[in-house]
Amino acid sequence: xxxxxxxxxxxxxxxxxxxxxxxxxxxxxxxxxxxxxxxxxxxxxxxxxxxxxxxxxxxxxxxxxxxxxxxxxxxxxxxxxxxxxxxxxxxxxxxxxxxxxxxxxxxxxxxxxxxxxxxxxxxxxxxxxxxxxxxxxxxxxxxxxxxxxxxxxxxxxxxxxxxxxxxxxxxxxxxxxxxxxxxxxxxxxxxxxxxxxxxxxxxxxxxxxxxxxxxxxxxxxxxxxxxxxxxxxxxxxxxxxxxxxxxxxxxxxxxxxxxxxxxxxxxxxxxxxxxxxxxxxxxxxxxxxxxxxxxxxxxxxxxxxxxxxxxxxxxxxxxxx
Numbered sequence: 003x004x005x006x007x008x009x010x011x012x013x014x015x016x017x018x019x020x021x022x023x024x025x026x027x028x029x030x031x032x033x034x035x036x037x038x039x040x041x042x043x044x045x046x047x048x049x050x051x052x053x054x055x056x057x058x059x060x061x062x063x064x065x066x067x068x069x070x071x072x073x074x075x076x077x078x079x080x081x082x083x084x085x086x087x088x089x090x091x092x093x094x095x096x097x098x099x100x101x102x103x104x105x106x107x108x109x110x111x112x113x114x115x116x117x118x119x120x121x122x123x124x125x126x127x128x129x130x131x132x133x134x135x136x137x138x139x140x141x142x143x144x145x146x147x148x149x150x151x152x153x154x155x156x157x158x159x160x161x162x163x164x165x166x167x168x169x170x171x172x173x174x175x176x177x178x179x180x181x182x183x184x185x186x187x188x189x190x191x192x193x194x195x196x197x198x199x200x201x202x203x204x205x206x207x208x209x210x211x212x213x214x215x216x217x218x219x220x221x222x223x224x225x226x227x228x229x230x231x232x233x234x235x236x237x238x239x240x241x242x243x244x245x246x247x248x249x250x251x252x253x254x255x256x257x258x259x260x261x262x263x264x265x266x267x268x269x270x271x272x273x274x275x276x277x278x279x280x281x282x283x284x285x286x287x288x289x290x291x292x293x294x295x296x297x298x299x300x301x302x303x304x305x306x307x308x309x310x311x312x313x314x315x316x317x318x319x320x321x322x323x
Contacts (some may be wrong), residue, residue, distance in 0.1 A: 006048060010068070013089035014082070018091060019068035023048050026055035030096045031126075031320070032087070033060040036106020036130075037232045040067040042219055043105065045246050046309035047316065054317055061090060063108070065231020073230065075162070075237035079245055080114040083235075083272050087115060088122065099124035101320045105305050106130055107235050116254045125257040125323045127316050129305055130266055132278050136250045136287065142239045149272075153191040159236040165197070166229050169284070172200045175221040179205055182212060182220075185301045188271035211307045257290045259319040261312065263300030268301060 007022045021041045031051050033044040040059040048058045064078060064086055065071025072078075091100065102123050104112030109131035137145065145284060147157050159165055159221050169177045180198045183206075192198065208214065260278065262269045277283040278294055285291050297308055297313060305312050 003045060004049075004284070005052075011090065011093045013093055014085045016064060016072075016086065018061055018064075018070070020059055020061040020094070021048060022057070022059050023092075024052035024055075026057060026095065027198055028055055028057040029060045029320075030091070030098070030100040031056045031316075032091070032096075032100045032102050033058065034061070034087075034102070034104040034108030034111050035063060035066070036104075036108045037235065038220075038224065038229060039106070040220065040223055042067075042216075042223075043303075043306060044103075046261075047103070047305060047313055050313040051317065052308075057096070059090075059096070060092065063111070065227075065234055071227070071231035075234040076140055076241055078120075078231075078234040078238045080111070080242045081245060083111050084115050084118050086107065087111070088119060091122065101323075102126040103316055104128055104131075104242070105230075106302070110134075113254065116256050116258075117249055117252055119270060120254075120256050123256045123319055124162050125259070126254075127259045127261065127319055129261050129312070130263070130268055130302055130319040132260055132262075132274065132284055133254055135287050136246050138247070138250050141214055141243050151191070153193055155190040156236050156239070158192040158197065159233050162230070165192070165233060168192075168197055169229055172196075172198060174224050175217060176200050176205060178220050178224065179208070182217070183209055183301075183305075184267075185265050186267065187265060188267035188269075188274075190267045192194045198236075206318060209307070211309070236286060253286075254288045255290065257292070257319075257323060258288050259292050259315070260284070260294040261297065261304065261315055262294065262303065263297045263304045263307075265291060266302045266304070268297070268302070 005023055009019050009020050035043045041062050044060040048060055052058045062069040102112050109128040112126055113133050115127055145152050177198050298307055
């Protein structure tokens with residue numbers, strides 16, 4: 003963590019925290035975290051890429067960590083979050099095209115950024131979440147309920163306060179530990195009783211790639227901030243669908259590398275593998291997509307679990323541009 007600077011900037015009407023390492027004037031790599039994470043998820047990438055000559059930026063996204071977050075879900079649309087990032091880059095005088103790396107919700111935000119402002123993105127490395135073309139006939143939450151049922155995690159996240167109460171009941175640290183280290187193939191479901199599967203006998207030891215100190219950092223920040231900001235991204239899914247109507251059928255026209263673990267809950271959700279590896283699917287929607295990389299024996303949080311290999315894959319891709 004040595005040499006990482008932390009700054010607070012007022013962007014797009016909110017105060018945003020960003021971790022930064024590397025020199026001004028060097029090519030910028032912008033890292034976007036997912037749920038339930040923070041800038042800290044990129045701790046092993048920030049220094050590694052900075053050492054290779056890049057200026058690395060890792061913000062806490064709207065509603066996470068030390069970044070402000072409005073209470074209302076309608077303030078977490080794709081337009082708000084992409085607006086935050088453009089304003090952040092401008093505030094940091096990162097006016098040239100950036101290299102973009104996103105994981106989980108950060109990858110989804112990355113896809114939006116590539117669609118809305120391809121003039122600001124040199125190349126994009128998407129971890130775990132492939133592009134998802136807009137389906138005009140049915141709203142996303144309704145479609146997920148129809149395919150996966152009411153217990154599907156994104157459906158369970160919809161009602162304000164409900165899942166927050168469940169997390170409080172079982173404890174922030176225990177729930178985060180379960181999510182970060184879980185390896186159950188998708189589609190992820192959260193039953194009404196004990197949705198996160200917390201054992202009364204205690205949880206197994208942490209894997210080697212996450213320490214007790216790492217878990218404490220996450221837990222302390224979520225204890226302070228709460229989970230509503232992060233959950234609001236899911237609660238804005240249907241509103242995003244409405245706002246994205248003008249981009250129905252649009253393609254992503256920036257160079258893209260997609261990396262996923264073979265035990266990832268999204269990759270193992272029915273239909274996703276088929277889309278990722280189909281010529282008429284992912285490659286059609288993202289014409290400049292390189293061959294996807296599937297990492298064997300790897301779960302959802304691959305940038306932490308397999309940090310060195312992921313760092314190499316990121317660098318091998320972006321150095322071409």
